[in-house]
Amino acid sequence: MSDTTTPEQLADDAVVVDVREQDEWDAGHAPGAIHIPLGELPARLDELPEADERDPLPIICRSGNRSGKAVAWLTQQGFDAANVEGGMKQWAFAGKPVVTDSGADPQVI
Incomplete structure (x- = not known):
């Protein structure tokens, strides 16, 4: 069973890895997020930040399904990763900041 947060x-x-697609990222993301779409993850492992020694690397998507798959795969590769439960929908619901690179009003799609 993989870790969750x-x-x-x-x-x-927080530095989180966002595995959503480009249009979802463009609409709104966490300020400290690194965007690596799920399908690109195997080819972009070298872009993952170093995980904190105490805390696994948080992985986020829209609702938690894709990030759960990413965490399971990353764990098999030897990474210490955690699925962010509820994804960006829960992130926004919890009142966490959501930003865009374009300056447009952020939203979670």
């Missing part, structure tokens, strides 16, 4: 347990500026 919740948006409420993470800092507003």
